[in-house]
């Protein structure tokens with residue numbers, strides 16, 4: 401764990417006023433931020449050139465990552481909600497970081513080195529995204545995924561394992577009636593990959 405602590409980005413504009421219909425940072429967002437803070441040293445060492453957040457909402461998670469990793473990376477933040485893209489841009493300005501919001505379904509592009517996604521509504525979005533992760537994640541990249549128990553995280557770990565990704569340390573917390581987890585994956589080194 402990093403000995404430095406990083407401030408939570410400013411996000412008071414999210415979930416109210418013109419951004420009323422944007423997801424306001426909640427327990428899942430903060431657990432995600434905690435996982436990134438836990439891995440801060442490793443993420444800095446990785447020195448990613450492209451970071452991608454699918455479903456950025458307010459942009460608070462990417463703003464936090466940008467404050468940890470720094471301005472050498474390009475931060476792509478996708479969301480289907482155009483207001484979320486505007487909110488992410490506002491969050492970037494408020495926190496003096498550069499984020500690139502894109503209004504799109506899931507993601508386009510390639511060569512990502514760190515990626516993460518959040519979802520609280522079943523597996524519909526997650527299941528469409530998982531096959532893309534195994535294609536897009538760079539060799540040294542990390543993929544973070546927020547899940548609840550109902551998403552069957554063990555099954556996600558198995559599915560991504562079949563795609564050549566290994567699950568790393570997980571961070572879990574109970575929030576109200578939900579068991580939230582942030583899963584973390586990296587590419588399975590060729591020498592330890594099991595032939596299928």
Ligand SMILES: C[S@@+](CC[C@H](N)C(=O)[O-])C[C@H]1O[C@@H](n2cnc3c(N)ncnc32)[C@H](O)[C@@H]1O
Nearest residue numbers: 423425429455456457479480481484505506518
């Ligand atoms: C639960 S919010 C999480 C927001 C942010 N990641 C956070 O942790 O605070 C999920 C976000 O994903 C977006 N979303 C849902 N389906 C999507 C899709 N198919 N492609 C991109 N974004 C999507 C929603 O509009 C919403 O902003």
